[in-house]
Amino acid sequence: MxxxxxxxxxxxxxxxxxxxxxxxxxxxxxxxxxxxxxxxxxxxxxxxxxxxxxxxxxxxxxxxxxxxxxxxxxxxxxxxxxxxxxxxxxxxxxxxxxxxxxxxxxxxxxxxxxxxxxxxxxxxxxxxxxxxxxxxxxxxxxxxxxxxxxxxxxxGLGVLRAGMARLAGEVADVGITWLTPAGYLRDVILPALREGASRAGRQTPRLTAMVPLALAGPDRDPEKLVLASNAAHMQAPHYIDMLKKAGIELAGDASVADAKSMLHGKAFLYGGLEEIRAELDAYREIGVDEVILNLTGVYNLYGPQAAMADLRKLLAAAA
Known part of the structure; x- marks a missing residue:
């Protein structure tokens, strides 16, 4: 679970x-x-x-x-x-x-x-x-x-691409990912974790995914939330490469167009409570052991009370 x-x-x-x-x-x-x-x-x-x-x-x-x-x-x-x-x-x-x-x-x-x-x-x-x-x-x-x-x-090892995932399978207890869509975890990271673990003759490590997200609201701009949460990562070469492998093409300039690509590719989740819960279910269905709720964008744009309110709603829905 x-x-x-x-x-x-x-x-x-x-x-x-x-x-x-x-x-x-x-x-x-x-x-x-x-x-x-x-x-x-x-x-x-x-x-x-x-x-x-x-x-x-x-x-x-x-x-x-x-x-x-x-x-x-x-x-x-x-x-x-x-x-x-x-x-x-x-x-x-x-x-x-x-x-x-x-x-x-x-x-x-x-x-x-x-x-x-x-x-x-x-x-x-x-x-x-x-x-x-x-x-x-x-x-x-x-x-x-x-x-x-x-x-x-x-x-744990921070894991973005297949090579580090295979190594985590060999030597770590947990693979920890950041900004990685569920489909990319299913198709790239989990198979590499299993491959590394099999090569080392050990159990496959747990997989933990840090997922940036925000609940929708009438005053909220999803593209601005993406950039407030992850603009620096969206300009880093190793993240740009990982996201490309996940099917998300970025110009690397932290533009609104790049933010739209992040939303479309499910690297950042945005929507109503039921919509977000369904998106998080995708991580559960592929075998992610722990999902870390990342409300950085909400905190940066709307403050600590808004971030805490979103966290409480999300945790209650998950429970």
């Missing part, structure tokens, strides 16, 4: 801004509170702060960028969050775009797949065996972590 979760639809500047969303997860059928990489309040610290305020809920970080921390530090942060919340954590990692890699590392990963494999190998070794002795092309670690009993931690 597909679970529904909540994405924090903005970049918090103070940790208390997370509390209404943590409360929503605690008091509704939502499974987990998610946040992507943030350059203001760091996600691991923000979630730990919410736990300190009394809202200890399952959390997901999807995805934090590998170039920002060594895998030992990543394992330490993940385990610290599980200990602080007392709840399960999904820790998603990804290499990020080439421009970001170059800005942080001086040059991009020649092979993001190899870098991602090495990263998860070290993090998993530290969390599950307590020690690693590993030399890689991009990441190495020879060390141990002190033992600790903690809630379940699942490791």
């Amino acid at each position: 597909t679970a529904y979760s909540v994405l924090v639809p903005f970049l918090p500047r103070r940790p208390e801004q997370l509390l209404p969303y943590a409360a929503l997860v605690e008091w509704t059928a939502a499974r987990r509170l998610w946040q992507g990489q943030a350059m203001l309040i760091e996600p691991f610290q923000g979630f730990a702060s919410a736990a300190g305020a009394g809202f200890r809920v399952p959390t997901g970080v999807g995805v934090t960028l590998m170039a920002l921390r060594h895998p030992y530090e990543a394992a330490h942060q993940v385990r610290s969050l599980a200990l602080a919340t007392g709840e399960p954590v999904v820790a998603g990692f990804g290499p990020g775009g080439r421009q970001f890699q170059e800005s942080v590392l001086s040059r991009p990963y020649a092979s993001p797949l190899t870098a991602s494999r090495e990263y998860l190998t070290i993090v998993r070794g530290l969390l599950e065996q307590g020690a690693v002795d590993f030399d890689g092309e991009y990441f190495s670690c020879h060390g141990a972590m002190p033992p600790a009993i903690h809630p379940r931690v699942d490791l």
Whole structure:
């Protein structure tokens, strides 16, 4: 059965801004509170702060960028969050775009797949065996972590295209997608996940989809909502390539025409409550395990109360 979760639809500047969303997860059928990489309040610290305020809920970080921390530090942060919340954590990692890699590392990963494999190998070794002795092309670690009993931690990879999906099938517990239409998940991502898992002789990882959406309203412009939610991604080469493979051609200029293409291709869902519920059912029918409701566009254009109202309606309908 597909679970529904909540994405924090903005970049918090103070940790208390997370509390209404943590409360929503605690008091509704939502499974987990998610946040992507943030350059203001760091996600691991923000979630730990919410736990300190009394809202200890399952959390997901999807995805934090590998170039920002060594895998030992990543394992330490993940385990610290599980200990602080007392709840399960999904820790998603990804290499990020080439421009970001170059800005942080001086040059991009020649092979993001190899870098991602090495990263998860070290993090998993530290969390599950307590020690690693590993030399890689991009990441190495020879060390141990002190033992600790903690809630379940699942490791995820950010997945946009078939190559990373096959790798996730081999080494991850969860494949985490962003801006990926249900049909593309069915035709490209899920078969690649299964292929990778079969090659490694392991169970197919769960699939989690972050889905940008908005409920229709008389004052709402769907094209503006698309751009308020995803304009930056719609100009990034790796997203443009993924969307092209999904049958959505973008000029890459964050124009109204590109926004219309996103709506037509179901990369952004817009409509009445019943219409949205039917569109979300498509993710359930193809086998997506967790759908993360992304109301960033609503938040950016209409404010926090409108985003929270949409989330409550969507979660009630899903339940």
